[in-house]
Amino acid sequence: xxxxxxxxxxxAIQTHLDHVLSEFERLPVVDAMAHATNGGKRLRGFLxxxxxxxxxIDPKAAIWPATAIEALHAYSLVxxxxxxxxxxxxxxxxxxVHKKWEEATAVLAGDALQTLAFEMVTRPEVGTGDVRANxxxxxxxxxxxxxxVLGQALDIAAETSIVPxxxxxxxxxxxxxxxxxxxxxATVGARMxxxxxxxxxxxxKALGLAFQIADDILDVEGDAATIGKATGKDAGAGKxxxxxxxxxxxxxxxxxxxxxxxxxxxxxxxxxxxxxxDAAAFVVARKN
Amino acid sequence: xxxxxxxxxxxAIQTHLDHVLSEFERLPVVDAMAHATNGGKRLRGFLxxxxxxxxxIDPKAAIWPATAIEALHAYSLVxxxxxxxxxxxxxxxxxxVHKKWEEATAVLAGDALQTLAFEMVTRPEVGTGDVRANxxxxxxxxxxxxxxVLGQALDIAAETSIVPxxxxxxxxxxxxxxxxxxxxxATVGARMxxxxxxxxxxxxKALGLAFQIADDILDVEGDAATIGKATGKDAGAGKxxxxxxxxxxxxxxxxxxxxxxxxxxxxxxxxxxxxxxDAAAFVVARKN
Numbered sequence: 001x002x003x004x005x006x007x008x009x010x011x012a013i014q015t016h017l018d019h020v021l022s023e024f025e026r027l028p029v030v031d032a033m034a035h036a037t038n039g040g041k042r043l044r045g046f047l048x049x050x051x052x053x054x055x056x057i058d059p060k061a062a063i064w065p066a067t068a069i070e071a072l073h074a075y076s077l078v079x080x081x082x083x084x085x086x087x088x089x090x091x092x093x094x095x096x097v098h099k100k101w102e103e104a105t106a107v108l109a110g111d112a113l114q115t116l117a118f119e120m121v122t123r124p125e126v127g128t129g130d131v132r133a134n135x136x137x138x139x140x141x142x143x144x145x146x147x148x149v150l151g152q153a154l155d156i157a158a159e160t161s162i163v164p165x166x167x168x169x170x171x172x173x174x175x176x177x178x179x180x181x182x183x184x185x186a187t188v189g190a191r192m193x194x195x196x197x198x199x200x201x202x203x204x205k206a207l208g209l210a211f212q213i214a215d216d217i218l219d220v221e222g223d224a225a226t227i228g229k230a231t232g233k234d235a236g237a238g239k240x241x242x243x244x245x246x247x248x249x250x251x252x253x254x255x256x257x258x259x260x261x262x263x264x265x266x267x268x269x270x271x272x273x274x275x276x277x278d279a280a281a282f283v284v285a286r287k288n
Numbered sequence: 289x290x291x292x293x294x295x296x297x298x299x300a301i302q303t304h305l306d307h308v309l310s311e312f313e314r315l316p317v318v319d320a321m322a323h324a325t326n327g328g329k330r331l332r333g334f335l336x337x338x339x340x341x342x343x344x345i346d347p348k349a350a351i352w353p354a355t356a357i358e359a360l361h362a363y364s365l366v367x368x369x370x371x372x373x374x375x376x377x378x379x380x381x382x383x384x385v386h387k388k389w390e391e392a393t394a395v396l397a398g399d400a401l402q403t404l405a406f407e408m409v410t411r412p413e414v415g416t417g418d419v420r421a422n423x424x425x426x427x428x429x430x431x432x433x434x435x436x437v438l439g440q441a442l443d444i445a446a447e448t449s450i451v452p453x454x455x456x457x458x459x460x461x462x463x464x465x466x467x468x469x470x471x472x473x474a475t476v477g478a479r480m481x482x483x484x485x486x487x488x489x490x491x492x493k494a495l496g497l498a499f500q501i502a503d504d505i506l507d508v509e510g511d512a513a514t515i516g517k518a519t520g521k522d523a524g525a526g527k528x529x530x531x532x533x534x535x536x537x538x539x540x541x542x543x544x545x546x547x548x549x550x551x552x553x554x555x556x557x558x559x560x561x562x563x564x565x566d567a568a569a570f571v572v573a574r575k576n
Contacts, residue, residue: 024433029441033433079399084391103372104444107395111367112437114399118406119428122421129417133410136424140407145312145321149400153317156392 002278009049009066010042012059016067020120032097032109033116037074039092043211043283044069044185050275051189051200061126065135065188068120072143073181075113078106080152114143127192134191142180151176158240165240171209178215179208186276202265203276210258211283213251216241220248222287255284290566297337297354298330300347304355308408320385320397321404325362327380331499331571332357332473338563339477339488349414353423353476356408360431361469363401366394368440402431415480422479430468439464446528453528459497466503467496474564490553491564498546499571501539504529508536510575543572 017037024030045066052062081088081096082103089099098106120126121135141147154173158165165173186204190197220243242251262280266273305325312318333354340350369376369384370391377387386394408414409423429435442461446453453461474492478485508531530539550568554561 025438027433027438027441027445029437029444030433075399079395082391082395084395103370105441107367107370107372108437108440108444111363111398111402112433114402115428115432115437118424119432122425122428129419129421131417132421133417133424136406136421137410140403140410144403144407145315145318145400149317149396149403150313150315152396153315153393156317156396157315 002275002282005050005275006041006043006046006279006282009046010040012049012063013042013045013067013070014038016063017070020067020116028101028105029108029112032078032101032105033071033074033113035094035100036078036097036109036113037071039094040070040074041286041288042070043279044073044181046279047182047185047204047276048188050279051186052192053189054269054272054276055189055193055195057189057192061192062188064120064123064126065139065192068117068139069181069185069188071113071120072117072139075110075117076143076148076152076181078110078113082106117143131192131194135188138187138191139184142184147176147180148178149176151178151180164238164244167242167245170240170242170245174212175205175208178212179205182208182211199265199268203262203280206258206262206265207280207283210255210262210280213242213255213258214284214286216243217248217251217255218286218288219243259284290563290570293338293563294329294331294334294567294570297334298328300337300351301330301333301355301358302326304351305358308355308404316389316393317396317400320366320389320393321359321362321401323382323388324366324385324397324401325359327382328358328362329574329576330358331567332361332469334567335470335473335492335564336476338567339474340480341477342557342560342564343477343481343483345477345480349480350476352408352411352414353427353480356405356427357469357473357476359401359408360405360427363398363405364431364436364440364469366398366401370394419480419482423476426475426479427472430472435464435468436466437464439466439468452526452532455530455533458528458530458533462500463493463496466500467493470496470499487553487556491550491568494546494550494553495568495571498543498550498568501530501543501546502572502574504531505536505539505543506574506576507531547572 021030021034048066048069049059049062077091078097080086081091082098088096090096097109117139118136121139122132126132126135143149151173155177183201183204186207187197187200190200219241246254259280263277266276309318309322336354336357337347337350365379366385368374369379370386376384378384385397405427406424409427410420414420414423431437439461443465471489471492474488474495475485478488507529534542547568551565554564
């Protein structure tokens with residue numbers, strides 16, 4: 001049932017994205033934007049739609065921030081894959097944007113996807129001015145130099161450092177790099193209904209960390225064909241990860257603990273939050 | 289008097305930017321953001337502050353969108369200068385970000401400057417939720433794949449085309465590449481006071497085009513040391529510009545005409561709009 005709900009959300013987001021992009025002039029950069037946003041688990045979009053459902057938000061309003069966060073996530077991947085960053089050829093089993101087009105188009109497509117995210121969260125369909133301003137302001141904070149970009153900058157700094165990162169430093173890095181956007185996604189429903197952010201915030205902080213630990217485990221244990229990108233890159237590069245710092249068994253134990261903490265945080269929502277609890281379990285059990 | 293006002297605006301924006309950036313963790317990416325936003329004429333920020341003054345907006349509110357548009361403009365320059373784009377070593381007489389640091393930091397700093405722009409226009413200090421949402425939505429539209437990025441994408445497409453662009457195509461390209469942000473800047477005051485955008489919109493469309501024609505003239509007639517970046521690049525690359533399409537004399541005549549149209553559009557504001565009229569004349573007369 002959770003799988004079905006995840007698939008339904010992914011389909012709704014894809015349909016919405018196709019519609020939005022169809023209104024743009026059909027240039028290579030727009031094709032590249034479509035390519036970059038195609039596929040993936042849509043976990044962030046799912047979190048937006050589920051948290052909106054928990055707060056009785058009209059799905060026609062919630063689809064905008066759900067699609068926005070997927071556009072923003074895609075921008076970060078397109079730029080992350082660039083030769084000057086991680087230099088990846090493959091993403092979701094497809095050639096990366098700079099491989100399929102060239103670097104200039106990848107830079108521009110990433111830039112425009114970020115812009116599109118802010119355009120989508122501030123659409124009139126989303127809600128009152130206060131709601132739209134809140135979503136844009138919080139999305140900017142989560143994705144900028146105090147959130148996602150901070151994580152990426154710490155990652156770049158770590159690469160040139162001779163001292164490997166500590167567990168606390170890896171945690172800070174990952175909370176910025178992936179945690180901030182996951183937290184934003186899961187709190188959208190509370191933001192749109194002007195409700196208490198705390199339960200969803202606690203839930204998503206645990207979820208984000210579990211997600212990243214699972215990613216590090218997959219990098220060691222996973223299969224490149226299933227994941228759709230190269231594996232063993234972090235271990236090969238001698239990068240400090242949760243697995244290198246904790247060992248595989250302890251990393252798995254912590255991930256399970258975090259799934260439990262995430263579930264517990266949602267007690268106020270009762271059975272209504274089953275899908276979000278399942279999402280936490282899914283994040284750790286996933287094979288890609 | 290106009291020069292003094294331009295300098296005062298530039299100083300106010302610099303002070304505000306320094307303050308905002310001082311709250312970020314002092315990583316290379318944040319230093320790069322400061323470097324990229326340092327200097328320049330601040331024409332866009334000036335347009336924001338002047339249009340806000342025309343509409344009796346509190347300068348303490350207007351400084352946020354003024355600083356935001358300079359951050360957004362700086363992001364576009366940092367990415368434009370990248371080796372895969374225009375490959376420029378010099379900007380405002382200083383090494384470009386990827387030269388002073390490296391490409392990864394330039395990509396990230398540009399990304400974070402874009403995010404910062406949206407963070408700044410949605411700050412609570414700016415105004416009501418409606419105003420903040422309007423500014424963010426319109427800024428996204430002006431800078432995305434239907435505005436600035438569209439212009440940049442057309443520019444990239446033109447480089448690989450064997451047919452040189454027509455005057456109409458160069459005009460569309462430039463209206464996206466520089467015109468959209470200039471128009472946004474000049475209409476901020478009307479947006480913040482929920483007033484008619486038309487006079488400032490007509491003014492800024494003429495201003496933006498005059499600005500670009502002047503840029504093309506400077507590329508032919510200007511002095512690299514004064515401008516702070518390489519000249520003769522467009523002519524050398526056989527790129528269609530207003531000068532190559534119209535000839536130098538006709539280009540100058542059109543620029544003057546546009547300055548007049550820009551001034552005329554502001555008649556509703558009477559003498560209050562003198563600084564904006566002077567800005568139009570300045571844009572064409574400038575040497576850098």
